[in-house]
Structures are given as C-alpha cells and as structure tokens.
Amino acid sequence: MQRGTDNGDGNGARGANLVYSKFLFVTLRDDDAKARAKLREAGTCIARGFFNDFDGNGTPNTQSNETIQFLGASTPRLCNDGLLSAGYVAHLTTRYRPRLDEIEVERRLGRVASVRAIDGALQAPRYTSAALHEFAFKPAAERQSGHANANVIILPMSKTADWWKMSTLERHAFFYPHVDRWTGTAATGHAVAAEDGIQTIYRRLYHNPDGYQRPNEYDFVTYFECADEHLQTFDIVRQALRDERRNPEWRFVIEGPEWRGRRILRW
Numbered sequence: 001m002q003r004g005t006d007n008g009d010g011n012g013a014r015g016a017n018l019v020y021s022k023f024l025f026v027t028l029r030d031d032d033a034k035a036r037a038k039l040r041e042a043g044t045c046i047a048r049g050f051f052n053d054f055d056g057n058g059t060p061n062t063q064s065n066e067t068i069q070f071l072g073a074s075t076p077r078l079c080n081d082g083l084l085s086a087g088y089v090a091h092l093t094t095r096y097r098p099r100l101d102e103i104e105v106e107r108r109l110g111r112v113a114s115v116r117a118i119d120g121a122l123q124a125p126r127y128t129s130a131a132l133h134e135f136a137f138k139p140a141a142e143r144q145s146g147h148a149n150a151n152v153i154i155l156p157m158s159k160t161a162d163w164w165k166m167s168t169l170e171r172h173a174f175f176y177p178h179v180d181r182w183t184g185t186a187a188t189g190h191a192v193a194a195e196d197g198i199q200t201i202y203r204r205l206y207h208n209p210d211g212y213q214r215p216n217e218y219d220f221v222t223y224f225e226c227a228d229e230h231l232q233t234f235d236i237v238r239q240a241l242r243d244e245r246r247n248p249e250w251r252f253v254i255e256g257p258e259w260r261g262r263r264i265l266r267w
C-alpha cells in the first residue's frame with residue numbers, strides 16, 4: 001500500500017511552518033519585590049517591537065505582525081518541570097523565526113528566575129476537508145480581548161510512535177465520525193466530540209517547528225482562550241476528547257502538564 005511520504009516518525013508529512021511562536025515559562029525562585037521588579041523590567045525589554053496582544057481581538061493590526069501576550073498563573077504549583085511551576089508566561093509570535101532567538105529573557109532575569117522555552121509553529125490544517133472546515137473552523141470562536149477572554153489554557157502534548165507509523169490518510173479518519181477499528185462501534189471522532197467548544201473556545205494549534213517525536217520535546221502545544229463562563233465548557237470538551245469510546249484518537253495521545261492562567265497587560 002502506498003503510505004504517502006510518511007517515514008514512521010511523522011516527519012515525512014510535515015507541513016510548512018507559517019508563523020513561529022515561543023512560549024516562555026518563567027518560574028521565580030523567590031516571589032519577592034526584587035524579583036518582580038526584575039521581571040517587569042525584563043518584560044518591558046522583550047516586548048520591544050512586538051504588538052501587545054492583550055487588546056488583540058482578531059482584527060489584523062497594522063503596527064506589527066509580531067505579537068506578545070503576557071500571562072500570569074493564579075496559583076503556580078510546586079513542581080520541577082518548569083511549566084506548572086511557572087507563575088508567568090510570555091507568548092511571542094512572528095513570521096521570522098530568528099526574531100525569537102533574540103529574546104534574551106533568561107539573561108535579563110539572571111538568578112531571580114528559571115525559564116523554560118517551548119517553540120511552536122502554526123501550519124495549515126492537515127486533516128481538514130471542506131466539510132470539516134465548515135463544521136469546525138468557519139463558526140470557530142473569534143479572538144476577543146484579554147478583558148473578555150481572560151482565561152488561558154496551554155496543554156503541550158505528543159502522539160505515540162504508533163500514531164506516527166500510520167499514514168496521513170489513516171490518521172485523518174480519527175477526526176471524523178468513524179467506526180472504531182478496535183471495538184467495532186461508532187465513534188464521533190475528535191471534531192464532533194469537541195463540538196461544544198467550537199463557538200466559545202478560541203483555539204490555536206502549534207506544531208513542533210522542528211518535527212515530531214523529538215526526544216524531550218512535545219509534538220504540539222495546544223492553546224486556548226475563553227471567558228470565565230466558558231471554562232466549564234472547556235472541561236467538558238477536554239473530557240469528551242479523553243473518552244476513547246467517543247474519540248479513539250486519544251489512545252495515541254501523551255498529554256503534557258496543563259498550565260492555566262490569565263491574560264495580563266504586562267508582567
């Protein structure tokens with residue numbers, strides 16, 4: 001059987017990177033006045049030349065196509081992965097990747113904080129037909145300002161080696177209603193399982209810009225924004241996606257830590 005251009009690690013079928021992004025997860029060693037002052041200063045420096053997306057609401061801005069969104073966690077957790085412990089995050093986007101390498105937040109913060117960076121890239125949808133576009137993308141929630149859509153959920157994840165061993169055509173079935181080949185029963189698939197969130201949860205999918213199945217990296221970073229009243233919808237959608245009877249795709253998902261916080265104007 002023709003297996004397209006896949007070579008088992010998914011990288012044969014990699015899409016083109018259209019927009020690059022970097023998530024900077026910052027964990028302050030001591031959350032005191034000195035550390036916060038240093039953080040504020042670092043934030044001001046890295047934001048130079050980037051359009052602050054706090055008031056971004058989907059309308060293309062004419063000032064810059066490079067954006068920055070500052071985020072703050074209400075209750076960072078004590079853990080050593082550099083993600084859940086992060087009280088502060090900056091999310092930067094640009095079409096010109098070297099711009100992101102110039103961001104020297106680690107050096108600017110010095111000893112007051114540790115920083116974990118995760119790179120991502122927007123790509124064209126890979127499994128979306130015209131019909132799926134009509135269903136899941138055309139009515140999708142538009143970006144709102146940070147006042148209206150204050151909540152952010154960032155969930156990095158990877159797929160298993162077995163997922164990437166399948167051809168793109170085999171993989172695409174998991175996003176549509178289909179018959180689960182393991183149980184022989186009808187499954188709604190990813191898009192219909194997530195239907196409740198289409199109009200209320202703003203979503204972005206960032207691919208690892210350097211390829212999939214890379215050691216100690218994630219294949220994807222999923223990013224969501226929503227209003228307070230829709231946080232519950234997000235939980236319902238995430239639970240529906242995790243239900244392998246409705247969404248057999250999740251058998252192949254390795255979830256990373258889920259970071260939650262709020263959009264803020266500055267650190």
Ligand code: HEM
Pocket residue numbers: 124125126127128132136155157159175190191194195196197198201203205220222237238241
């Ligand atoms: C809110 C409603 C959601 C809708 C309508 C939706 C719909 C979709 C669609 C149509 C795709 C296929 C994109 C393509 O053609 O490449 C996709 C991909 C993906 N979605 Fe969702 N999704 C939703 C929520 C979520 C949530 C909550 C998560 C994580 C918990 C998630 C994780 C992913 C991932 C990781 C992919 C990429 C999978 C891959 O390429 O193997 N989605 N989603």
